[in-house]
Every structure is written in structure tokens, then in C-alpha cells.
Amino acid sequence: PRTPVTVLGLGLMGEALAGAFLREGHPATVWNRTAAKADRLAGRGATRAGSARDAVAAAPLVLVCLTGYDAVHEVLGPLGDVLDGRVVVNLTSGTSAEARDTAAWVERQGGTYLDGAIMAIPDAIGTPDAAVLYSGPRAAFDLHERALGSLGGTATYLGADHGLSALYDVGVLSLMWNILNGFLQGAALLGAAGVEATAFAPVARNGIETVAGWLAGYARQIDDGVHPAADSTLDTHLAAMEHLVQESESHGVDAGLPRFIRALAAEAVAAGRGGEGYTALIDRFRKPSDHA
Ligand code: NDP
Numbered sequence: 001p002r003t004p005v006t007v008l009g010l011g012l013m014g015e016a017l018a019g020a021f022l023r024e025g026h027p028a029t030v031w032n033r034t035a036a037k038a039d040r041l042a043g044r045g046a047t048r049a050g051s052a053r054d055a056v057a058a059a060p061l062v063l064v065c066l067t068g069y070d071a072v073h074e075v076l077g078p079l080g081d082v083l084d085g086r087v088v089v090n091l092t093s094g095t096s097a098e099a100r101d102t103a104a105w106v107e108r109q110g111g112t113y114l115d116g117a118i119m120a121i122p123d124a125i126g127t128p129d130a131a132v133l134y135s136g137p138r139a140a141f142d143l144h145e146r147a148l149g150s151l152g153g154t155a156t157y158l159g160a161d162h163g164l165s166a167l168y169d170v171g172v173l174s175l176m177w178n179i180l181n182g183f184l185q186g187a188a189l190l191g192a193a194g195v196e197a198t199a200f201a202p203v204a205r206n207g208i209e210t211v212a213g214w215l216a217g218y219a220r221q222i223d224d225g226v227h228p229a230a231d232s233t234l235d236t237h238l239a240a241m242e243h244l245v246q247e248s249e250s251h252g253v254d255a256g257l258p259r260f261i262r263a264l265a266a267e268a269v270a271a272g273r274g275g276e277g278y279t280a281l282i283d284r285f286r287k288p289s290d291h292a
Pocket of ligand 1: 121
């Protein structure tokens with residue numbers, strides 16, 4: 001028998017989540033502030049709850065997917081007494097502090113809290129492309145791993161600290177924005193020479209894949225606290241960063257990011273670390289300076 005599941009919040013993501021549970025044969029109870037958003041799911045066999053309270057009371061596993069934590073507290077706040085004995089899985093995006101505070105509150109109501117981060121768009125939910133990260137008590141994850149597996153390819157457990165899923169989430173978002181900003185910088189520079197972004201894209205993709213291949217080794221250096229220049233020294237990087245700044249300035253392309261990147265390496269070089277590898281810059285990220 002499949003675990004009955006409740007989904008609170010049927011926006012773009014919540015509807016996809018509830019749909020994935022239904023597809024895998026889980027009895028699903030759904031609730032949304034704007035009731036009409038439950039229509040399609042009701043047509044597919046979901047039970048429509050008249051209130052958030054009734055929805056929570058309907059299942060041992062309660063998924064929450066709302067705009068933000070203000071909405072989560074507005075919806076769950078009055079329901080403390082029905083959370084007792086249930087597992088609340090909150091897939092609403094937020095900060096690690098919000099996740100930890102909400103976990104403490106749910107636990108005071110007698111419930112168990114898992115925080116989650118969805119690394120996918122709604123269309124990918126239920127497919128192998130959807131990765132969802134969870135943090136909180138291991139036993140609750142193990143108990144519901146199979147049901148949570150309905151949401152997609154991998155349900156990954158990160159650890160007991162409820163804040164971890166939010167931290168991994170922003171870690172990956174940082175990566176995404178830095179990669180995309182680098183792509184836009186390159187596209188603007190090439191655009192100034194009349195080259196279309198579509199011509200740059202395959203070369204950019206190779207570059208991203210090359211860097212991706214470095215991550216495991218660089219991570220080892222960061223964890224070991226040693227930064228040998230296996231491929232290239234910071235001195236060499238700094239010289240190339242200078243080219244990026246010059247090209248941007250001379251073509252009238254925004255040079256703000258290139259100057260910031262150059263400042264990071266220049267500081268390390270000025271501190272006598274020019275012979276080390278790129279991961280030496282981790283110290284600057286860990287302990288920000290006022291200079292850049
Ligand atoms: P939507 O804007 O589509 O849906 C928001 C939902 O929150 C709606 O169900 C809305 O209800 C509800 N809501 C907002 N405020 C309140 C409130 N005060 N009381 C009750 N319900 C409220 O957003 P998404 O579904 O796209 O996103 C939901 C969460 O999922 C966000 O935290 C988002 O960051 C996260 N997420 C989304 C991804 C995506 O690609 N869409 C990817 C990864 C994470 P109503 O219909 O009544 O307005």
C-alpha cells in the first residue's frame with residue numbers, strides 16, 4: 001500500500017508534486033488557498049480538502065510548497081495541534097535559518113520536520129531529471145524515502161541539520177548565476193565583434209564541461225587545505241584576468257565582474273600566494289576583505 005500524502009500549495013510546483021504522487025499510486029489530499037487550482041488534480045483522483053486543517057489531518061506525510069516562509073507560517077501556524085505525529089516535508093524555498101526555526105516549531109507541536117530543496121522545474125518532477133535534496137532526521141527520510149522517490153530521479157538525504165538543503169540550494173544557485181553571468185559576459189564581448197551568441201554557445205559549453213571536470217580534485221584541495229598549482233598558478237590566472245578586463249573596457253562591455261574577479265586574484269598574489277593554484281582563493285571567500 002502506498003503512503004497517503006497531503007500537498008499544501010498547488011502553484012506551478014505544488015501541482016506538479018501532487019501529480020507525481022498520484023501517478024505513483026499514492027492517495028493524495030490537496031489544498032490550495034485559491035481552491036480552483038485543485039480542479040485538475042481532483043479530476044485525476046486527488047481528494048480535495050475544504051481547509052488546510054482537514055488536509056493535514058488526512059495523511060501522515062504532509063508536503064508544503066508555497067511562495068515563501070511567510071506563507072508557510074500563515075498556513076501552518078494555526079494547525080499546531082494537528083501536526084502531532086506527522087512528518088512535514090517543506091519544499092518551499094528559503095534560508096537555512098528559516099528551515100531551522102520552522103523545524104524547531106514543528107517539533108514543539110509533536111511533528112517531525114524535513115526540509116527540502118527542489119533542483120528542478122515543475123515539468124521535470126516525476127522524471128529522472130528531478131533531483132530533490134532533503135535534510136532533517138534520517139529516520140523520517142528513511143520512512144518516506146519511497147514516497148518521496150515519486151517526485152523524481154533522486155531523493156538525496158544530506159544530513160540531520162535542517163539548514164543543509166537550503167544551503168545546498170543557494171550553493172547551486174550561486175554556481176548557476178556565476179556560470180550564466182560568465183556566459184553573458186562572453187556573449188557581450190563576442191557580440192561587440194559581430195559574433196552571435198549561438199556561435200559562442202558550443203564553445204562555452206565545452207568550457208563549462210572542462211571546469212566541471214576539475215571540481216572533484218579542487219574540492220579535495222579545499223578540504224585538505226593545500227592548493228598546489230597542478231594546472232595553472234594564480235599568477236597565470238591574474239594575467240589572463242587582465243585581458244578580460246581590458247577587452248571589456250575597450251569594447252564598452254560592462255567590466256564590473258571582470259574587475260571583481262581580477263581583484264580576488266590580485267589580493268592573493270599581493271599576499272605572496274601567486275604560485276598557488278586557484279583554490280587558494282577559498283580563503284578570500286571564507287574571510288571576506290573590504291578591498292574588492
Ligand atoms: P507559485 O507562485 O506558482 O505558487 C505559489 C503558491 O503559494 C500558490 O499555491 C499560492 O496560493 C501559495 N501561497 C502564497 N502565499 C500564500 C498564503 N499567504 N497563504 C496560502 N497560500 C499561499 O510558485 P511555485 O509553485 O513555482 O513555487 C513554490 C515554491 O517552490 C517556491 O518556494 C519556489 O521557490 C519553489 N520552487 C519552484 C520551482 C519552479 O521552477 N517553479 C523550482 C524549485 C523550487 P494561491 O494559488 O492561492 O495564490
